[in-house]
Amino acid sequence: MTKPRTHETTPSTALDADYEAAMRSVRASIEQFRSCGTEEREALRHELDQLHAMSEKLAAGRVEIVVFGEISTGKSALINALVGQSVAEVNVRGGWTRDVWDVNWQGAGYCVPGLAKSQVVLIDTPGLNEVDGAQRTAIAHEAASRADLVLFVVDSDLNEVEYSALVELSSTHKPILLILNKADLYPPQELEELLSVFRGSRLAGVVEPANVITAKADPRQVEYFIESADGATRQEWRKPQPDVAALRERILEVLTAEGKALLALNAAMYAADKSDRMAALRVQMRNEKATATIWSFAVLKALGVASNPLAVADVLGGTAVDAVMVVTLGQVYGIEITTANARSLITSILKAAGWVMLSEVAVSYTSSFFKAVTGGWGTVLTALPQGAAAGYGSYIVGQAARYYFEHGASWGQQGPKRVVAQILENTDKQSVLDRIKAEIKKRLAANKYAGK
DSSP states (O other), X not given: OOOOOOOXXXXXXXXXXXXXXXXXXXXXXXXXXXXXXXXXXXXXXXXXXXXXXXXXHHHHTEEEEEEEEOTTSSHHHHHHHHHTSOOSOOOTTOOOOOSOEEEEOGGGOOOOTTOTTOEEEEEEOOOTTSTTHHHHHHHHHHHHHHOSEEEEEESSSOOHHHHHHHHHHHTTTOOEXXXXXXXXXXXXXXXXXXXXXXXXXXXXXXXXXXXXXXXXXXXXXEEEEEEOTTSOEEEEEEOOOOBOHHHHHHHHHHHHHHHHHHHHHHHHHHHHHHHHHHHHHHHHHHHHHHHHXXXXXHHHHHHHHHHOOSTTHHHHHHHHHHHHHHHHHHHHTTOOOOHHHHHHHHHHHHHHHGGGGHHHHHHHHHHHHHHHHTXXXXXXXXXXXXXXXXXXXXXXXXXXXXXXXXXXXXXXXXXXXXXXXXXXXXXXXXXXXXXXXXXXXHHHHHOTTTTO
């Protein structure tokens, strides 16, 4: 009897699905910011360019192996030895690497399954302890965030800078191979002792013991004594061939076992990180612009209400200013709102404020009434208190509206009453009033007709 076919997912099918999901996550992160304004897009241009580069890397199956280490540990010589030709300059003074650069490792012998144009690339980085290290470390760590595999080169026991860098790199959750280069400089017993330190508890959770490897990228010359047929001897110095076979083998083992999964996971993590950073930057920019907008309208309303001698018109004018402020705040957060809807939002905010804002409303209407009784001459006495109260009310309305727009035109689960209560609780009322009063005094003092 023929057994019915099942629809179980094979490992390769699941891996392909993960790879496609990673590509979608990168593209989704790019699409997320297409709605940004011109100013935001300009500020986020570098992040968006990096996401586009990651999308191209993933589509091509480009495996990036980044090489870290202090100067003079033999990073460049190691790259030359792996590639099989002199592609990186080796300077005995150290510190020659001024930027991140890469070289195609054509002899790697690895290709991402299903991607015919796949290639493995070795990326060199500035030395960890070079001059201007902070800037170069930032460049190097950007390379690490893109990389799929990290090679960390040392030539002795770890110093503090190297250990800190290793721990920091381990937080990126990338496979790390620790290469003890210049192994030919150590006697056998000393070499084993050093390897046992690297493979022991000190680097537990940072580097797997199987990923600690020795290399002789640029072996020192060895003295040979050659005896001829007639019994004469002569001395000759010879330079052995580089020995990076163990490193090459381990790299291929890791890539063969996890290559496609590494690319997918790295791309998904990279997209999530960039998306979070861009979202945070966008929120920061919008909040800064919103804060400036709120203060601008609060002062504008305070001055308008304070200097308006007409009763009722001062209050109505202030309400109109609040409506324009709310519409402007909506535009800051990319949300269109009509003036009518803005007035409705203001009403809901004032209702949510309840008795807490009653004193400001009372001051405003009492002052307006006093202006009416005095035929407008009461403006001189009411300007400061009424203006400050109006400005403070506008400030609270603006802060509540900002929360509403920042959360996608929604009060969320808290509701307007709780949101407004938190804003009032967290606001230093006296500080706001003092600032608005100071602005009113400054503007009135600058007005040559203020005394009249």
